[in-house]
Amino acid sequence: MLDGNAVAGLLQEVFAVEMTAAIGTCAGCGASEPVGAVHVYRGAGIVLRCPHCDNLLAKVVKDGTRVWLSFPGLQTLAVAA
Numbered sequence: 001m002l003d004g005n006a007v008a009g010l011l012q013e014v015f016a017v018e019m020t021a022a023i024g025t026c027a028g029c030g031a032s033e034p035v036g037a038v039h040v041y042r043g044a045g046i047v048l049r050c051p052h053c054d055n056l057l058a059k060v061v062k063d064g065t066r067v068w069l070s071f072p073g074l075q076t077l078a079v080a081a
Helices: 004-015
Strands: 023-026 032-034 039-042 046-049 056-062 067-070 074-078
Touching (some): 004 039, 004 046, 004 056, 004 067
Antiparallel strands (some): 023 032, 039 046, 046 056, 056 067
16 A cells, blocks of 8 residues: 555646645545545556545546546545646
């Protein structure tokens, strides 16, 4: 298990902003944490989980030409303007 800093580069490629300081709110338990604090698991893709309740926050899959993003467990994601 890694922390959210491990996926920051990939998310920054997609969103073009610094993502480790972005604040995500878990739809499961309501906790709000910086992306850099979430738990990250690597496999066929990258899975981000809430450090409080282990809820699935997001999935990221990259194949070289495309990136697929899914945010089933994020209530909100606040990024700096």
